[in-house]
Amino acid sequence: MNLLDSNDQECAPTDLIWIDSHCHFDFPQWHSQRDEHWQLAQTLGVQSLIIPGITIEQNQQVAQFCADTPWQFALGLHPYFLAQHGDNDLDALERLLSRTVESQQSPAIAVGEIGLDWVLAKQADDPDAARAQQWQLFEAQVVLAERYQLPLILHIRGCHDQAASWLRRRRFSFGGIVHAFSGSEQQAKAWLDLGFKLGIGGAMTFPRANKLRNTISSLPLSAWVLETDAPDMRPAFFRQGVSSPVAIPLYGAILATLKQVSLMEVSVQNQNNLLSLFPGLKT
Numbered sequence: 682m683n684l685l686d687s688n689d690q691e692c693a694p695t696d697l698i699w700i701d702s703h704c705h706f707d708f709p710q711w712h713s714q715r716d717e718h719w720q721l722a723q724t725l726g727v728q729s730l731i732i733p734g735i736t737i738e739q740n741q742q743v744a745q746f747c748a749d750t751p752w753q754f755a756l757g758l759h760p761y762f763l764a765q766h767g768d769n770d771l772d773a774l775e776r777l778l779s780r781t782v783e784s785q786q787s788p789a790i791a792v793g794e795i796g797l798d799w800v801l802a803k804q805a806d807d808p809d810a811a812r813a814q815q816w817q818l819f820e821a822q823v824v825l826a827e828r829y830q831l832p833l834i835l836h837i838r839g840c841h842d843q844a845a846s847w848l849r850r851r852r853f854s855f856g857g858i859v860h861a862f863s864g865s866e867q868q869a870k871a872w873l874d875l876g877f878k879l880g881i882g883g884a885m886t887f888p889r890a891n892k893l894r895n896t897i898s899s900l901p902l903s904a905w906v907l908e909t910d911a912p913d914m915r916p917a918f919f920r921q922g923v924s925s926p927v928a929i930p931l932y933g934a935i936l937a938t939l940k941q942v943s944l945m946e947v948s949v950q951n952q953n954n955l956l957s958l959f960p961g962l963k964t
């Protein structure tokens with residue numbers, strides 16, 4: 682299929698603007714290849730990316746890491762690193778949030794990556810205790826998002842129904858992104874009703890991901906935001922190496938094919954979807 686429809690014939694791919702809504706571009710794996718990947722991504726039209734917070738040490742460095750770049754960041758404590766989070770980390774996170782929110786130059790645009798991972802909890806020695814600990818950390822950070830009026834970047838695995846209904850009951854109203862969405866169409870709709878967008882990327886490229894591709898086709902373009910989760914979630918078409926923000930335009934092309942719309946429409950809608958969540962986003 683020709684991905685550029687007749688309206689786009691004069692529009693070279695580099696005229697399109699792309700944003701990676703979830704990229705761990707500060708991970709040490711990038712050390713020797715970050716510049717190379719970012720240069721190539723920019724050549725392909727990627728203008729910005731959002732780096733989520735994961736541990737308190739990384740949260741303390743991410744604002745500085747993004748300084749003088751078009752990259753933006755969220756602050757949060759990821760459920761994957763539960764064992765590393767100390768008793769004082771939530772207080773430290775709140776101090777960082779208040780400092781960056783007051784800063785005119787580089788405010789955190791969201792609280793994240795936070796969430797609940799029941800797949801991970803199941804592997805713990807005491808799954809009930811692991812779930813309880815995750816809830817405690819998650820709830821405390823949702824309270825911070827409410828206090829600072831920020832959207833969320835969520836990592837949810839195996840508990841979409843519980844997480845969405847809990848946020849609905851507390852009338853959480855700042856929306857956000859459910860990153861790496863792979864739930865059902867019904868679960869997708871529950872998140873959309875709550876004012877969230879759904880992050881899609883590498884998972885939709887695999888031959889067996891028919892259910893996800895069907896969900897993507899059946900919901901409007903306003904539901905989706907593109908993400909790589911780089912260096913994780915390598916797409917099917919990269920046989921080696923890591924996932925990278927250079928893949929974002931290719932994800933845009935897949936989304937255009939699934940939705941039967943032009944690449945330009947996907948590019949513009951991706952920006953608009955992100956701007957509706959993060960009005961201060963650099964594009």
Ligand SMILES: [Zn+2]
Nearest residue numbers: 703733794910
């Ligand atoms: Zn992530």
